Amino acid sequence: MSAIGEIGRALNEAENSTAITPRPNEGHLSIQNVSKIYDPDGAHVVAVNNASLEIAPGDFVAIVGPSGCGKSTLMNIVAGFDNVTSGLVKLDGNDLATPNSPPRPGPDRVVVFQNGALFPWKTVLENVMYGPIVQHKMTPKEAEEKAIDLLAKCGGLDKVADSYPPQLSSGMQRRVEIVRALVNEPKILLLDEPFRAMDTVSKTVMHQHLLEMYRVCRRTIVFITHDLEEAIYLADRVVVMTSRPGTIKSIIQVNLPRPRVPDMMLGAEYLALKAQAIAGVHEEAKKAFERGEKEHA
Amino acid sequence: MRNGEAAVQMPAGKKSAKRNKLLKKLNWRGLVAIAGFFLGWHLVVVMGLPGFKEISSPLMVLQTFFGDYLTNSVYWDSWLQSFKRVIYGFILAQVIGIPLGLLLGTRESFNNLVYPVIEILRPIPPLAWVPISILFWPTAESSIIFITFIGAFFIIVINIHDAVRSIKKEHLWLAQSLGANSRKIFLRIMIPSVIPSIAVGMTLGMAVTWNVVIAAEMIASDSGLGRLTWEGYTSHTVSVVIIGMISIGLAGYVSTAVVDYLEKKMMPWRIAR
């Protein structure tokens, strides 16, 4: 069955069902004057400089920029893998990251990783069940039911429930990883350049899958990428960052209607947005290139 | 972590930062552990705990060393003897083992013929060869070098054999399609791909070699650091035993360092780990 056909089927199935509990008022992320400096007394690398961003519940926000612009650092801060040097991050009014607090990752902000972090020693099903079980939120039976249900609703992945991740294609792996994140009903879904290593065709298919999952399990999504086109196509707002010191250069509102279809990428509105974004990024990308920036700041 | 205002450098913080850097480089915890070890050793001997009644304390070992051994030519001769055996056996193993490994990895028929025999001989511990070796070789010296050779030989052959067989076929096909003849493929692709495993084989082989030499000397020789240690045992002078052990450890450490250095030279493209 073709990818588009699969999606159509999912659309029909998911029409009247909610895959996970909707939380329309949760996932309000507030990033206030956040700075991150590595080795303050030594090399003094300013990865993020005074970034501020408000993300409403259910928003799909893409953060774009060249290498070393701090987008991954920002994500790490929100995810809780790193702390802020100054500034504040609040989630639904509660402090998430302050300069004095140790970094704290958690299932309210689950991350999907660039190179894929599905546990290769667990089956797809075991991977997806992992979160609810270790959080002691469900019994294994309940977790299994919910996992199968969600896997099925996100493109019929329940068929590979007993396979091991290395046996799947990278596209399927990535989808399973997103399901693994969603099953925890997080307030925010963080995606760190998840489709980076994929070819154009697979990427296009993955975009549709992601958009469908977004429709079916609406959550705040923060999507990191270096691919402008991808960012504009998927998101409600595109945050353009510049490289060191990493600052937010501009925030572009994407008013394309949902559901998004690939044809939109040929439309005038999309091209205009793209031009707007490129203007901002190109200059910075050149600078980063000349500086010989490495990919992971 | 530090607090706020990191955008502006604070001059007061610089001094403590420098001190912290130095401390970090020194691994003070490791030194504490080592000091604790020697202290514990000393205490245990002084208190006469079971098992340690006959053992000498670190101080006694030092005394004996500086008194009788530092200037003793027999002692340093032992170093020489052991090192000689190690070097001969090790180099012989590399000289025979590396070409053999390459041959096994490249010629399929030869591999199928010979490798199973090697696989059968491999699990036999090198020291089990001692009696046969003594029977066979005319001098004790050559029989010890043979044992040393056996230890390092199998390691290097197997390492190279595995490495050659795991060279991606694609690399070979690419070279062929670019018009390289067999000799060029051998020199330009095979050798560089194999060098890391030669390095690993040498490091492992060196460690095994020392192990083997010491035991072989204990069993079958009248000179060398292993013999020295054994004689300390038979004469019930424990300090000598400990001196022997430390000397062997040092000698092994030095050899491994040399091999590591060679390894770095062989592979300048390896990023420091």
Place this chain on the structure above:
Amino acid sequence: MGTPWWRSRKFWLMWVGYICAVAAWYASVKWLPIDAFNRLPDPWTVAKEWFSPEPVYGVSIFTPVYYDHILYSVYRATAAFALAVVLGVPLGIIMAWNKTFDAYASALVGLLRPIPPLAWIPLAILMFPGIELAVIYVTFLVAFFATIMNTYVGVKSIDQDYFRAAASLGSSSRDVLRHVIIPGALPNIFTGLQIAMGAAWFSLAAGEMIAAQYGLGYLIFEAYNLIQFPTIVIGMATLGVAGYISSAIIRVVGNRLMRWHAQSFGMGG
């Protein structure tokens, strides 16, 4: 290839190789005009001795004393190995996981490791209340260091992302240990265990030759002293077989525990 593996060229060449090796051995002992070779026992004599119900020197597969020796060696090797695993794997994990502990432990390991395990034999005999324990200790030491090193490397080589993913999914430290560290390091741990087993046998043989009574190493050395040359080779061969079987057992156990590893390779990943 359409033919089953036991009919393949590779299989036949292997046997040709074995036969040639044995023939060369025989020829060199019997016909080579070099005295050194002539003194060695030839394969025929060894085989006759090994499988004879009434062996000239008293050791064959029919004599109970043969199995006594085997049992002693196997018992020592297993005891030392088990101890090394029980102590070494957890220690390796803690060292790789906890930086503070690592700083202390690595220094101690670095201090003691360069000393070849066999150099400990004289000291061990003095320290331990019996030869048995001393030999087991020396065998243990080798396996212990090998296990720690490989476990350490195994844990360190687990991709950081897995730890992050586990944290992001709400894992406690115990969860990380059980669901990330142990499965993630298992391949390396098992390689380490195989190496440790081989090293254990190696050390054991030496320890037995130097200082023990009973055991295959002892058998070999005794046979040499009593000029029972075929028995030397019997001992060597038995040691080889024992070492091989024990490593094979570990490998099989490893493959069962790591079905996910084997499976993914099977799928051509």
